[in-house]
Amino acid sequence: MDRAPARSTSPPPPRSRFWTTRRRDQLAGYLMITPQLLGFVIFVFVPLILVVWYSMHEWNVLAGTFDFVGGDNYQRLRDDPNLPGVLRATGLFSVGLVILNLTLALLLAVLLNQRLRGTVVFRTLFFSPVVVSLVAWTIVWRFLLQDNGGINGLLDSIGVDGPNWLRSGGTAMLSVIVVQVFKNVGLNLVLFLAALQGVPRDLYEAATVDGASRWRQFWRITVPMISPTILLTSIITVVGSLQVFAQIAVLTQGGPGNSTTVLVYYLYQQAFQFHQFGYGATLSVLLFLIVLALTVVQWQMRKRWVFHER
Template identity: 70%
Template sequence: MTSSAVLAAADTAERKGRPARPRRSAATRQDWIVGYTMVAPVVLGAVAFVIVPLVAVLWFSLHDWNVLANTFVFSGTDNYERMLADPGLRDSLLASLWFSIGLVVLNVTLALFLAVLLNQKLPGTTTFRTFFFSPVVVSLVAWTIVWSFLLQSDGGINGFLATVGIEGPNWLRNDVTAMLAVIVVQVFKNVGLNMILFLAALQGVPEEIGEAARIDGAGAWRRFRSITLPMISPTILLVMILTIVGSLEVFAQIAVLTGGGPGNSTTVLVYYLYQQAFRFNDFGYASAIAVLMFLIVLVLTLVQWQTRKRWVFNEN
């Protein structure tokens, strides 16, 4: 017997001594096929509409790209170095900071207050809820245009104030009132959605816990602070993430109400990006600003997600 035959015989004997590998049944294979088929649209959508655009924007940010001049030249990190010395970018970051703070504080506070009122089951609750939720389904541009007429120097708000002997300011032509006006318009546009989220969370708080605390002598504020707020803290986290991300994406309100003015007082980061790309045709620099926006949103979301363990109820 040749050596190859001996080796083949030994290998056959070794395989016979091993336990047979279980074969996947037809049902298991079918489950795998169905599973991959179900997740394929989400995976393909994420690749096509999230990952590929992110990579493209990062690539564009490394170039000097002017559409009108038809130039697309690799510039390395020049656009990022330009951001460090750009006073317009610093102004837009500051405007975005003030807008985000004002929006989060007013929106979350008002939404929670309205949800607490609705949870009391007072007469007229349905009408009250409809009144505050209806702006959510109204066209954003139409909503903003109506407010632009109301906020004019001779508009509806100042006309109402004049009837009681008060001379209202030119809301959209003053640095402070212009930013305040944009914040208020955005708050009333989306507060209804957060109100419904808080209302659903409040209705999930067990009534017996609050009743036991009331019997023990806890007042209404103490019950709300020590029982209700911790129980709805997961919803507060969700609302804050949605509101902060939404505050960094505000565009239509700025474009219709103020155009970024007066001066640069309401030129938030996303509007500054729009100006660089579509007004000055500097798509390379605009892409670098888009990368900066992505990093800001990512960092803020990660910070909130990591700190949730300290204040969100039942988080480990």
């Protein structure tokens, strides 16, 4: 009589758990980025889509009309006779601000990075305008730059007849640029100081032994080592220069003529003074494209001159 085959006594394979360690880590990561992602969607992505949608409409708030016009606003943008002057003023302001701000901030950072007495006081002094209210800062400078203001009072005391800084086409833009430079140079100054303090001192000592001058050390050691910070500050300054509004509104109101009417102020005039919100939205799209293009260009050029990207 044949025996029945023995049954296997090995335990069944364990069932895989759904909440594995990997899945719990992924869930924790998603939960951590959710607030930032929601903020981006609600306050950046959705408004951007709405601006593009509004730019295809003629929206008159006073009349209560909201009519679809397709690409008419973009056609108007192309034919706008004021737009070349506005873009010229915007470019002049941005170039002047970026050059003066970065140059002055780097120069001050190099000076304040020296081991001298009183540098902490000067660091605080240069950074303090950054935390001052922008409108308050601009109002004070408006009084200083008036025809009978403090600046011309100082010039008159030494026998110099100062111009009407904010009402002369040759000095209005320069005045706005200088006011903005003094307001925000402290931010770039702090960033440059942090970068300079991270440069190894051994490099300077080796260069000194090899006979390199201070100027050559600056260009061969300092600039390459802090080039990532230069990239960061340049992007921040360029984007900020294209978004300037309060300084123009308080100091010059776009004048004299349209010599200081930058793109953001022109957008404000069209949308909130002339109640042409559709065309204002079209100008917003143009501003977004300009900022995006300049940021991409700077980011792509980093491979040529940023030390750590080579």
